[in-house]
Every structure is written in C-alpha cells, then in structure tokens.
Amino acid sequence: MAVRDFAVGIGGAAGQGVATPGSVLAKLFVRRGLHVNAYNAYQSIIRGGHTFLTIRTGEKPVRCLGDDLDMLIPLNQDTMDRHLARMRAGSAVLYDVAKVKPSGAAEGVQLCPLPVAQLAKSPLHYNTAAVAAVLRMVGVECAAFEQLLAEQFRRKGDAVVTENVAVARAAYEYAGANFHPYPFTLPDTGRPLAVATGNECLAMGGVAAGVKFYCAYPMSPSTGVLMWMARHAQQLGIMVRQVEDEIGVINMAIGAAHTGCRAMCATSGGGFALMTEALGAAAMMEIPVVCIDVQRAGPATGVPTKTEQGDLWQVLGAGQGDYPRLIAAPLGIADCFHTIPQIFDLADRFQCPGIVLADLLESEGFSSLDPAELDFNPPRNRGEVIGLDGEVAAPLDEYKRYLRTESGIAPRAVPGTPGHAHVVATDEHDERGVLISDEFTDPHKRQAIMERRQRKMEGALARIDPPELNGPKDADVTLVGWGSTWGVIGEAIEHLEREGIRASHLQVKWMVPLHVEAIQSALAGAKKIVIVENNYSGQFARYLRSESGVVADAHIRKYDGEPFLPHHVVDGVREVLAGRTKKYVPVHEIRV
C-alpha cells in the first residue's frame, strides 16, 4: 500500500544533532522522488534547550508540516515527555533504550526501543541506527542509505564508512525483527527530486538573477544566504563581503549596483530597520538594488529563532518620503528561488529598490524541488542601461541622466562610460542631475520630478501577474493570505472540503505594486472573507483595506512564533462560520 504522506519528528537539545538525521532522511526521500517539507523549531542557543525538527514526505507535493506525526524520535527524555502524549494511534516512537524511557503509554502507539549500545560501538552512531530503523519500518531498502553514508563520510575515510554501514545494517535487521512495520511502504517514483532550504533558494535565486555582488551582516534567520554565497562565491565569480553593519551593507550594495553589477543583500527586520534611509537613497538616485528581509518575530531583538509575518508595514513605510519600490513576499520555499530573478528584472527596468519579504518558516525550512524548475539562466532584462555592452558612442547632446520621459524611465549610464559623466544625488535634482534642493525656487520643477519618478510604478504593475482566486466562486468561505502561508492554507482547504466546507483561496505575493483591481474583483462575490496571517495586528488586512477598501469578515492570526499548522486554520474557519468569533487565535500545542 502506498502512503499519502509520512511525518517524522526528531527532538533533542541543541547540539545533539537533530539536524543530521533530518537532512539524511530528506535526502533519502527526495532521491526516491518523494516530496518533502521540513521545519526546525529551535532556540537562540548553541547548546541545550529544545529543538524539534519535523520532516514530512509524500508522493504528492507536500506544502506544509501537516498536523500529525507518524514517528517520533526523541533524542532525550525531555522530548519524550513533551511529545509522547500527542502521538496518535498507529504511530511509533523510536528511542535509545539506554538514554530515554517512555513516559507513560499512549493508546495505539508502538514503542520501539533501540538497543544502540548493542548495535554500535559508539553512541555517535545513534543517528545512523535510528535512520536505518525508520527506513526498515517504512519498507525502504537499506542500500540507498548505505550509499548516502559512503558519500557523507567519504572524507573521513573507509573505516568510518564501513563502521557506519555495519551499524545501519544491524539496526535495519534489528528493526525488522523487533518492530512492526507501518502498513504502507514509501515508494520510489523513479523521478529524483532536489532538496533545499529557503535561504539556499534565495541565494541560488541570486545566482540565477546574475548577482555579482552580495554583502551582509550576519542576522538570523537570513544568515544562511550569506553562508551559501560565501561557499560558492569563488566558483561562481561572485564577490561576497561581510560588512560592519547593515547601514554599510545596503550602501555598499548600492555602490556596486551603480557601477552596473546586480547587487543583493539579506537581513532580518532589525537589520532592515537600519537600511531604510539608504533604500530611499537608492530610489532617489534611481539605482536598482535588491534587499531581502527574512522576517522573524519582533519587535526589537524579539524572538530571533521564531517566525512571524510582522514586517509588512516596516517595508511598506521604509524610509522618509514617497518613493517607488517593489515588494514581493515569496509563496513558499521554491518561490524564494523564482522571486529573486523576477524582482531583479523589475528593479533594473524601473530603476528602484526591490524588497523581498521572506520569513523564517521559509528560510530555515526545507523543501523538495523539481530539479527542472531550477533554471539558472532564466530570461533576464537589464532595462535601459548604457555602457554595459561594449563601446558607447558619445551622445550628440548633453546626456541627461534624469530625462523627463513618458514612462518615467530615463536610460542610466554606468560610471566608466565615456561621454556620459553625471552626478546621482540623494538631494532632489533636475534632469541633468543638478541639485535643486539648496536653492529651492521652483515648486513646479519638484512636482514634475516627483511625478516622473512615481510614474514608473504604473509600468511595473503591468509586468506583475495578478493574484488568482482558486476554488469555487460560490465558496462558503474565502481564505486570503500572503507570502509563506500559501502551503498551509492550501492544505487546510482540503481538510475543510472533507468536512463539507467549500473554501476558496487568494494568496498575494506582490505587495507593491498591488493588483488592487484584480483583488477587488476576485473578492467581489465572496460570501465570507477570512484573512489568515502570522502576526498580531493583521498587517495585511489593514493594508488591503487601505488600498482596496476590502474589509474582511473575520481573521485568523497567530503570533506565538510558530507557524500555522493546517488544523489551526481549519479550527478557525469552523469557529468563524459558526459565528462564534471574528478573530480566531489558535493556541499552539506544545510540540516545540
């Protein structure tokens, strides 16, 4: 019997190696062509505390963590105590008999004590033993794991490989002889998939966009982008710099971008706050640059290792004055990859900053990806630029950097181009780039300049796909979300359908420019609009109302630092439809 999906939870103290079996299982699953979605709930601590990695796999695309676990692997007693009671009938708990004792019994849960000391010489081999036992119980042959062990430990020498393979085989046999297998097997679809974190996708998206300059100041949960870039920089010919602070980061990126590089940086909300003045400067000088804000729970230092969609208004209002900007919130991990080349093309065309609003759920979670979808050479458009392609003839008339045009876009010459020397300034300036701020005597000129700059955004809207409403027109409820909640809302809708509740779904990716008319018409006939978002105040609900006049009937909000699970949304819809509340805030069951 094939299975729809299978979820494993691995918990322990930080430093106990929760991540290793997680990534090993992920790799084994995707190599069988199974989809994967995983998330590590962790703490801002290097050793100790409680971390819990959930990895879910299935034949069909897995868009979120799901509600239940099929297997629990507690690496310490704390994890056993926290989670055993939440395990459902038919699930199993696998643990080192010498380290962990079952805390009470759970109805229908198979306890699988693994005598690690008998199977392996060193407790270091526990992960290997545990993974092998899991594979035996889901009917996956050991050979695939042995091959992975050989790859993983190749650098440590043959002896280490042989030792690990022996442990894997022993544990595999032990599990076969002593534990009941699941009543299904994980198939091999024959179409291997890839697996990556959102941070890796953001970095690789930069590669696909043609980024040649990346700089950052380390800040959770965006640091993974810097680390990936640093590892691959020399091979790919990308300059990577760690800078003294985020103010330096964005200004350095702007400097590089002005010379013609595609320049990118990533941070989290706190670092983004430091960058805001310079984003306005990029817009004023009309230099395309892309900045990623990987949101974490705020305000201030907040909860550095927890997720939230709390920076929407920060990025909407970043910096003083009105200026054109692009803001996109990727719809899940794979979309992190695609969003970067998209926003670079728009930033180049419209000569303004682009902001990517990802979050910890995406950046530190990992997902299977279709390798065919990882196109590192998508079509690219640099917009109107002078001096990047070979020789440039000197202009007949004086080159005007900020020429007044119908589209609002004036061709930009990069420094080094003969005959086009000009100044770009953060002070207000005329068509020639000459400051008008110090001797301000011309309000009409300022008005025309403002209108020319802002006019660029009209062109940008036409190049962005409008969000689409999925599901029946006459649905009982319409769920509206933005960014990373795309997957969990989609799955919640399937659950609702099984309960006889027909729901439709509108997920918004592009915050600025916003497809106001498309959203208005998509929601025009909605019976009940419920906005789902991972923050306290309903930042998107307020934004949607301010831009479109659409007022939601109810809200589902979560701001405890953990992501939504499908049943949180389902429960909320049920409560709303029963008329019991207009704002449902789920309580996160202690799985973390």
Add this chain to the structure above:
Amino acid sequence: MAEPAISDATTPLVAKPRRAALTVKDFKGKAEPDWCPGCGDFGVLNALKSAVAGLGLSPHEVLTISGIGCSSNLPGYINTYGMHTLHGRALAVATGAQLGNHRLKVVVTGGDGDGFGIGGNHFLHTMRRNVDLTYIVMDNQIYGLTTGQVSPTSRKGMKTKSTPHGSVENPVNAIPMAIVCGATYVARGFSGQQKHLIELIEGALRHRGFAFIDVFSPCVTYNKENTHEFFKQRTRHLEDMGHDPSDYHQAIEKGTLWGEVIPIGLFYKNDDAPSLDELEPVLGDGVPLAHRPLSVSPEDGRALVAELM
C-alpha cells in the same frame, strides 16, 4: 570628440600622464559652488581638479563620491561621474563602487562631521580593508551646513551653538587614527597651500590602497577660531622636518603634534600592503564585476543542482 575607452586593468590607471589634452577647465562641473565666499573648500576643489587633470585622467574614469554637508556638495562641481549619497555613508558606497568596477579611480570627499562623526564606523572599516580609493576630508572643525554646532574635530573648550559653555569632549585626531586603523597613505593638507595640496592629492591618486588626506579647510562663517590665519601661522611641512613617511611609529608620533606647530604633508605611506581588490580572488581575472555576463555556465548550473540531490 569621442574619449578613449577605459584602460585595460593590467595597465595601472595613473602610471604616467597619458596625454595633456585635458585641463582644469575641462573638469568644471555642471553647477557653480554655493559655498560662502572665502570658504576653504574652493581650494580643495581646485586642487582636486588640478590633480586629476595633471595625471591625465578623463572625466569618465573618475567617480567622485560624497556624503552630506557643505563640502559634500563637491561632486556637483567637478566634471566626473559623481554620487552625492547620504550623510556619513560615502565610504560604504565607495567601497561597493570600487569593487563593482575596480578600474574606476574612486575619490571620496566630505567633511569632518560626515566622516568622523556619523560615518565613523565606515571610516574605521574602510581603512582596515585598505580599499583602493582616495578620501579627502575637508576638515573645518565645525558643523557649517547646520549653522555652527560642535564637530568631532572641534577643540576641547570650543564654544559653538550646541556647546555655548565650551565643548567638554576630546577631539578626534584623524591622522594617528588612520595610521593605526590600516590606511596606507596618510596625509594632511591645508587648502591655503595649493601647490602642496595638489602634490598630496596626486600622490594619493597614484597610491594603490586607502589614501586619506585630512585637509584644513576653514569655515569663514561659523568657525572664528580655526581661520586661514590660524593655520597659516602654525602649519609646517613635514618634508622640511626630516620626516620619513615609511616609518610607522614616527608617523604616529608626528601625527600627535598639535600646538604652535602643526605638521602638514605626508605622514605615512606603505606601498607593500595589497589593496582589497588585489586580495580578492574573485577579481583575479581582471574583468570588473559590473562587466561580467550574468549567465551561469551549464556546468556550474548542473553542479549546483547536483548538490541538492
């Protein structure tokens, strides 16, 4: 007349004057300076134009970057590529620009508040990185554009609009600071001594690495203490004092002198320290980042996907 294309990276940009076709006049900017009559910044602007013309540079080869303040208006007054950025951020922008296209001759200009106050952090880190650029600070020991408040280089005890009873803070001494922080060309000039200043700027433009010139550039409107006359009486050329700019410790010591004699000239020069772009393996093939194709080779693309499988 079409100007020649930018030189090949293997040829040092300012090894020798390539032609004398351009004069100071050719570097006149689009706008007239709006500085007060008698401002020291006129002398710095003139010296900079003379230096770039004297070295045979063309306007398109030079990128002049500033922050905010009276002196930071300079890019508008010189005919080169220019960036008039945010207050305090010129060095960060300049680092990005220099690395984005390391064939450009990058010059950063600004004031003491811009560089040592709000931009202090970037000043420190740009020096320790030895970024290949010339940083000219027009030091007037006062905040001029905001009408006369205390600056990081104002004398302790100086009365300003924000320190009516006299400043109680110690001033920054940028010369020893720059030497200790890793700048590889450290000099001090006086806008009232043109020939000397032009030589210092030419030397800075020729230098490969971070070149810093602190220039006394008196504010005639808001600083009645550190006037042209004040510096005229006190400044002495290091060249006449038997100073050896290759001596690190002597340079720091000379940098601390301040009183009836204030030394100006080249304090320190280190030609052996490679600049940041020279140390970056990514720039090894010489092609500026900005002029590289965006495409990813099929092999690299396949390798990246293979890592994930």
